[in-house]
Amino acid sequence: MDRRILKTQKSVMKAFAELLAEKDFNQITINEIADRADVSRGTVYLHYIDKFDLLDKCMDNYFNKLFETCMPLDDTNRLPSKYLIIHAFEYLEQHASIYTALLNNKGVPAFRKRMSAAIQESLGELVDSRGIDQEMSREVLIQFLSSAIVGVLEWWIINSLPIPAADIVKQLWSLLERFQVIPYFSDSN
Structure with a gap:
């Protein structure tokens, strides 16, 4: 797999994990994940169907x-x-x-x-x-x-x-x- 893709996925996963530590899963939004990972919302959706898929x-x-x-x-x-x-x-x-x-x-x-x-x-x-x-x-x-x-x-x-x-x-x-x-x-x- 392309290293850039792996790096992006790792960044999104890390951002999501940090948010899980801070708040309830149901309160987390894709926008928050994207902002924390420093990627666009569309980039998150390129790799994950939704936050349930990411979870x-x-x-x-x-x-x-x-x-x-x-x-x-x-x-x-x-x-x-x-x-x-x-x-x-x-x-x-x-x-x-x-x-x-x-x-x-x-x-x-x-x-x-x-x-x-x-x-x-x-x-x-x-x-x-x-x-x-x-x-x-x-x-x-x-x-x-x-x-x-x-x-x-x-x-x-x-x-x-x-x-x-x-x-x-x-x-x-x-x-x-x-x-x-x-x-x-x-x-x-």
Whole structure:
């Protein structure tokens, strides 16, 4: 893709993310996005159908960045590896402003839902590959783990990272071990 197009899209996306941090999605206009990105309104429409399309592409972009950065290239070590969870929280800590905007903005409930679905999918693959106790429901285990991880992550981001990433993961991991969830997956730290 042409570097100028990428630069324009990056500028529009950055402007949109900044506006999301400042105000509710429903209050943001294409004119504001264009002004902030220092492009014309028509340029925004050349790349995005409307602000909903921009929101979808923004969520895709930041969601993909999170998972590409935090997931291994091979399938040998998937969630809930302690290392991967620490890596994810550290990445979120470094990029807190955009993820806070995506999780905290009342007009963007889809980001949390997308994150939860991706974690559930990864956990499902992990459960299928390693198995679980026959008395435990696969669906309940996956829902429990994903709700715990996403819930803690969301609380942590929305409350302005009150605990360092390594400490919050240590506490989350300890809780998972305490309720004997971790032995089903690995002994990895």
